[in-house]
Amino acid sequence: xxxxxxxxxxxxxxxxxxxxxxxxxxxxxxxxxxxxxxxxxxxxxxxxxxxxxxxxxxxxxxxxxxxxxxxxxxxxxxxxxxxxxxxxxxxxxxxxxxxxxxxxxxxxxxxxx
Amino acid sequence: xxxxxxxxxxxxxxxxxxxxxxxxxxxxxxxxxxxxxxxxxxxxxxxxxxxxxxxxxxxxxxxxxxxxxxxxxxxxxxxxxxxxxxxxxxxxxxxxxxxxxxxxxxxxxxxxxxxxxxx
Numbered sequence: 662x663x664x665x666x667x668x669x670x671x672x673x674x675x676x677x678x679x680x681x682x683x684x685x686x687x688x689x690x691x692x693x694x695x696x697x698x699x700x701x702x703x704x705x706x707x708x709x710x711x712x713x714x715x716x717x718x719x720x721x722x723x724x725x726x727x728x729x730x731x732x733x734x735x736x737x738x739x740x741x742x743x744x745x746x747x748x749x750x751x752x753x754x755x756x757x758x759x760x761x762x763x764x765x766x767x768x769x770x771x772x773x774x
Numbered sequence: 775x776x777x778x779x780x781x782x783x784x785x786x787x788x789x790x791x792x793x794x795x796x797x798x799x800x801x802x803x804x805x806x807x808x809x810x811x812x813x814x815x816x817x818x819x820x821x822x823x824x825x826x827x828x829x830x831x832x833x834x835x836x837x838x839x840x841x842x843x844x845x846x847x848x849x850x851x852x853x854x855x856x857x858x859x860x861x862x863x864x865x866x867x868x869x870x871x872x873x874x875x876x877x878x879x880x881x882x883x884x885x886x887x888x889x890x891x892x893x
Contacts, residue, residue, distance in 0.1 A: 695881075697882075702886070703886055704778070704865055704867070704885050704886050704887055705867075705884045706883075707881045707882070710881070750817065761807055761822045762807075764816065764817040765816070766815075766816035766817075767816055767817065
């Protein structure tokens, strides 16, 4: 079945460092891809999304490009801040009716000053 | 605007007791999802509803779990009897979907979760 695989964390960075969190997916057809973020004690919230190949989603300095040839949707940020410390989830929704979002296991990011 | 509202935020109970978690989705949303989050298994979809009708309950772990959505503004997830391995954070999420699927914009709006501890 469809699935999402994320790099395991935790990822620990210093402020202003470059961030990459890898995400690959397995899906039939053409899914839509998402990154969600969960701050401590809160629910998940949408960070960015891409609905077709070569689309780039971006928000709050984060970017991810839908790469169909490598079935990837890696999350990047050029300069992280302490406030970016959170758990990041890659997710997909299959291109068919009657299905829900499928999430990866999440990657914990910890940024220190 | 009010987001997805879940209650209780925290529940501590003893093994064998019945647990009921509640969710009020965002007004106007027609799809509702229950997820369970644990360190070991991550975020798992338990069940989801579209227009108050259960569409996929294949993620419900066993018969001890049941979920209802009697109207568009309320859903419950019940565990009876509860066991220690049910300890987790349970999230409710809602969205506005098109047709019979959950695609819509793909953006799910999550509540803050109900943290369940079964002793």
